[in-house]
Amino acid sequence: MPPIRSLHLALWGVYALVLAVHIWALLTGAEMIQRSTQPLFAPLLIAALVTALPRRTRTSTLTLLGLLFAWAGDSLSQLAPENVQLISVLCFLLALVCYATALAPLWNRTRDPMRIALAIPYGGVVIGLFVACADGSGPLLPAVAAYAVALATMAFLSAGGNGLTWTGGTLFLLSSSMLAMNWFLPGAAIAYSSVWVMASYAVGHALLIAGLVRTIPARRWAPACRAGAALVIVEN
Numbered sequence: 001m002p003p004i005r006s007l008h009l010a011l012w013g014v015y016a017l018v019l020a021v022h023i024w025a026l027l028t029g030a031e032m033i034q035r036s037t038q039p040l041f042a043p044l045l046i047a048a049l050v051t052a053l054p055r056r057t058r059t060s061t062l063t064l065l066g067l068l069f070a071w072a073g074d075s076l077s078q079l080a081p082e083n084v085q086l087i088s089v090l091c092f093l094l095a096l097v098c099y100a101t102a103l104a105p106l107w108n109r110t111r112d113p114m115r116i117a118l119a120i121p122y123g124g125v126v127i128g129l130f131v132a133c134a135d136g137s138g139p140l141l142p143a144v145a146a147y148a149v150a151l152a153t154m155a156f157l158s159a160g161g162n163g164l165t166w167t168g169g170t171l172f173l174l175s176s177s178m179l180a181m182n183w184f185l186p187g188a189a190i191a192y193s194s195v196w197v198m199a200s201y202a203v204g205h206a207l208l209i210a211g212l213v214r215t216i217p218a219r220r221w222a223p224a225c226r227a228g229a230a231l232v233i234v235e236n
Contacts, residue, residue: 002221008051012206015044019202026195035078041202042071045209052213054220059102063212066098070205085183089143092176096150099208100157103169106215107160122173126152129177133184144184151176164211171204 018040025033046067053060073091077084130148137144151173158169178190178197190196 004051005219005221008048008221011044011048011051015041015048015206018044019199022202023195023199026198027192038198039071039075039078041205042067042074045206046071049209049213052219053216054218054222057216058105059212059216062098062102063209066095066102067209069095069098085140086143089140089147093143093147093150096147096154099212100150100154102212103154103157103161103165106165107157109160122152122155125173125177129180129185133180136184144180147176158208158211161215162211164207164214166211168204168206168208168211171200172208175201175204 018037022034022037024030025037046064049060049063049067069091073088073095076091077087080087126148130145133144134141155169155173158165158172175197178193178200181190182193182197
């Protein structure tokens with residue numbers, strides 16, 4: 001196995017390990033470990049993206065930008081806990097816009113009536129949550145409204161990629177919905193809500209990125225000689 005592919009697979013293994021440690025920290029109340037592991041999620045996904053793709057493409061560039069915004073949301077919110085909601089909403093809003101823009105061309109290539117029908121449940125979930133959480137969001141209402149639209153759009157477009165993007169987008173929608181209930185819906189009580197939020201977010205994010213990587217066929221570890229040989233045959 002080429003070293004670059006071994007490194008790529010190892011990064012996914014490290015990501016799974018960091019997620020397991022983070023969930024353990026949430027269950028045991030180890031706040032310092034929680035705060036130190038969460039900012040590692042996006043950098044590990046960035047490394048997995050960079051080690052897989054040999055050249056920059058539109059999809060990889062948008063995915064990288066989305067991951068950078070996600071890292072900002074995971075990290076900057078810890079530096080300013082008094083503004084955690086505003087920072088998280090704005091950073092992940094930008095991340096969702098990047099992911100939706102990356103997914104849009106894939107949706108246009110594989111339009112399917114069944115996938116189009118997903119707009120109804122996805123939109124219904126987001127609209128229902130927004131209406132329920134509107135009173136509790138206070139001055140953040142415009143940002144929350146924009147985030148809700150971006151979230152529903154990304155989840156809808158994720159169905160047009162592949163099974164990984166579809167599942168990842170749906171888990172992302174689930175995670176954000178539970179987080180919105182925790183933040184803006186008075187009286188909402190979900191057992192182990194922080195665990196479910198972070199587990200669905202981290203797994204969904206990883207599946208979404210893995211699915212976007214899969215849409216780009218080129219890999220760093222693919223033998224260059226085969227591509228060259230194929231080109232010579234075609235030209236002859």
